[in-house]
Amino acid sequence: MSHSKEIMVKMYTTMNRIRMFESMAQEYFAAGKIPGFVHLYLGEEAVAVGACSCLTDRDSITSTHRGHGHLIAKGGDLKLMMAEIFGKSTGYCKGKGGSMHIADFDLGILGANGIVGGGGPLATGAALAAKYKKTDDVTICFFGDGASNQGTTQESLNLASAWKLPVVFVNENNGYGISCPQCKSMAVTDIADRAAAYDMPGVVVDGNDVLAVYEAVGEAVKRARRGEGPTLVECKTYRWRGHFEGDACTYRCTEELNEWMAKDPIPRFEEKLIESGLATAEELEGVKAAVKKELEAASEFAQSSPLPELSALLEDVYA
């Protein structure tokens, strides 16, 4: 662990911001305050945080239906995010997008996505634009184990590798495509093996270890910046909640869930920080307390914000 205290504490803070944001979303959804449906990122925080910590504001990401974590890790504003999932006019997308469609182009967040595998081609295009403009900007494409089977993903891996585009494909393998376990939907155990088909490096990491993700994606980002093309980084992780809130999860057992909850990425990182002397338990408690306050403010902002005027219905269909 040769990383600076600043970056380590920042990662810890961001993991907690995601954890508390999602816990709050879970409560508000249960209370009927959030319309539609939400897909929570609880348990997978180390992936988004480890990966996005390798990026700058000039770099981009494409996200998924389970996107809150990616957006927060890329610097998304908690108030604007919370207001958006409440469907409020002050939200990131004026309430037009909701949980699955949040973007912030100024931060390089090219959008969450309601379509499994939808982001691959877009990320490839963003990387193509970076290369075309002769910048060294990089795009991370987050996608799940389910999306790894989609044609769009394979097409994107192929084109990105053939054209040596600066994109890093970060696979979040949480073991299930909705209810279907990985063993039923693909013959490979490691999705990273598929990288070989496109002659790009494929790496498997513990997706519940934020530093492992940070280091693996960091290498991949450096490689992309050097113009050497894409990498596929598979992060093995697990979602604590169902595919969506309200999913009874009859397709997996409590033992399995408990096993993964014991590998909770936040306390694991906390221990490392304390052991290495980079932070004290008190400092980390202070971080949590500050994040809690931030979330309370986001919640207050979202709840007190107005719903959209009906006149907004036909706005922004065209530029």
Place this chain on the structure above:
Amino acid sequence: MAKKTYLQALNEALAQEMEKDERVFILGEDVGQFGGCFGVTQGLFDRFGEGRVMDTPITESVIVGAAAGAAASGLRPVAELMFVDFIGVALDQLFNQAAKMRYMFGGKAKVPMVLRMPQGAGIGAAAQHSQSLEAWFMHIPGLKVVMPSTPYDAKGMLISAIRDDNPVVFLEHKLLYGVEGDVPEESYTIELGKADIKRQGTDVTVVATSRMVHSALEAAEILAKDGISLEVIDPRCLQPLDTETILDSVRKTHALVIAHEAVCFAGPGAEIAAQVAEKAFDYLDAPITRVAAPFCPVPFSPPLEQAFIPGAEDIVKAVRALR
């Protein structure tokens, strides 16, 4: 003014916009040295290099999606699919991604891309290389849909499409590529969403699209000999659709025939007919008639294919039946 083919007009539009704006580039199937399946991008690879005229693998989703991603990142890509029929493979990237980004994200995204696709029957290419699918695209909020019928319109509208900040579906009928017409050397634009009255007339309005514009003009010549005067309107752009020009004409002629090569059922004519029925019903002296393809896939064998494609004689027949 120089005579040029529809194909040359498109090529000139691409070259002039690439010359003018470095953000404009081309990607698609065999668009490089090969010059495109029908030759529209001929010479551009040599002139602008592989950095701006990019041969892609035959993987339509990533062609369309990469264009959308690059457009959202500040470039102005012009993507080509070899045939419109291949859009089925890539529809999600077009209608769920490119078309919706702006609205979903609260007006923050701009997706200035053009997707050029040849369509239409008549070259014996059979069911998966011959369709006219404009009705699909005009149904999707966020897309613009352009289908020029003449070389002049082709050049001006392609330049407008490239400069437009929205995803534009640009549909070219294969049998129009060789059609000649007057095309100015210099660059010019044609407003997307402005219909063109291709022939003034007084008795019957014919709204025709793409290649059917030429059939309608042929029909107008034939019927003129019998003293029947057709007004031929080419919407040129189906989304946005210039309903005002169509309504004005119907208010004058009191009769409407709609001609397109797409399958009649739920084709673009259904929308045009509905617009006129809703907004100018009292002006109509006869039922609205559609001349369009029958409800079957495009057949291969030449006599069957010819029977599938509507033509001037069908328009003549439809007009005579009104009277």
